[in-house]
Amino acid sequence: MKDISIMYHYVQIPGLKGIFPFDPKEFELQIEWATKHYDIVAPDDLNKPRGKKPYCVLTFDDATKDQYEIAFPILQKKGIPAYFTVMSGPLLERRVPVFHLIHTVLSFFTDEEIWRELTARFDVKAVPERSHYYSYESSPFRRYNKYALNFHLTEQQSRSFLEEKALSVFHSFENFINSYYINEREFIKMCQAGMTLGVHAAHHRPFTGDAKAFYDSEIEPCRKFMADRLGVDAKWYTPAFGGGTQAERMMKELGEVLRDHGFKGAFTTKSGFNNGLDSFWLHRYDCISLPPRSEVPWK
Ligand SMILES: [Zn+2]
Structure with missing residues (x-):
């Protein structure tokens, strides 16, 4: 069966400069396209007996506020299930990953201004x-700016520069985190509405190469946060950065550790079809590679 999963990040009105959002109108058109060709299901249902159409899972990474404010109401209105992932670090430790600080700062300041500073x-x-x-x-x-902040400066240098800029816009970290991420109350509402929640990361670090240590530092704290604070027993996983440069090794070595902890499957950033739950690591197509933005390559 040619099942697919679609990967979403920001779903919001374009205008913010540092990021590549998927327009809410395009999102609705894509849902219409997907509904026509696929049965849109929750990850748990990938194994269920199917009708004529292949299955499609809608997946959301990074738990940014737009997903709750824009995508979730559209899905709810249409009665469509989707899969959202939780990143526990910002909510628990009030610490924002550097790549999200970069998105924010590049959205609120001009490139010339940042480079000058x-x-x-x-x-x-x-x-x-x-x-x-x-x-x-x-x-x-x-x-x-991107090269300097991501590669040239130390993480600490980038972080202190970016935090200072972000604070000049949001005034407090509390305010920043509340405006930027889905909060606990909102996650619980999404669950109650039938959405599936899974683990994304604690701190959004790429796979380190040591499966057990990586599970303990990046996955378990998030799984525990979901159990304690959201009442969710997480069974699905989406690796940060798709695993990063060691994605292949991650798929070989981390799957067993995840299965031992009761996980049913995981969503990668590699594109391709899926066949139910034949594979633990499921492929995903980026939303921009599908209609209405692009013609489907296999039709
Ligand atoms: Zn991510």
């Missing part, structure tokens, strides 16, 4: 030449 505060002379890693970014300052 970085130049004034750090030695970033080597950055312009090395920044072709981000050649898909058309603005040179955007390239420099």
Whole structure:
């Protein structure tokens, strides 16, 4: 069977500059397209007897507020189930992963402004030449900023710079986290409405290579947070950054650890079809690679 899963991140009105949101109108059109060709099911139902259509699972990463405020009401209105993932670190430790701080800061300040400040505060002379890693970014300052913040500066340097900028917009971390992420009360509401919740990460780190240690540091704290605070026994997992550079090794070594802890399956960032729950690691298509944004390649 040619089942599919669709991967969503931000679903919101374009306009914020640092990120690539999927327009709510496009989202609705995509749901209509998917409903026509697939039975949209919760992950738990992938094994159930099926009708004529293949199955489709809608998956959401990173638990940003737009998913609750925009995507969830659309799904609820249409009576469609979906799978959302929880990132426990920001909610529990009030600490935002650096990549989300970057999204925020690039959304609220101009690229020139950020680059000027970085130049004034750090030695970033080597950055312009090395920044072709981000050649898909058309603005040179955007390239420099992303390279400097993600690779050139230490995590601590990036974090303190970005936190200071984010605080100048949101005034307190409490306010930032409350505006940026789905909170506990909202997750519980989503559950009550029939949405599935799974584990994304504690701190959004890529796979480290040591499956047991990675489970203990990135997965178990989030699973426990969900059990204690949301009353959810998590059975589904979506690795941060799809596992990162060691994704292949993750799929070989982490699956067994997850199964031992009662997980039923996991959603990767690799595109491709699925066949029920034949494989523990399920493929996903990015929403932008499907209609209405793009023509389906296999039709
Ligand atoms: Zn993520």
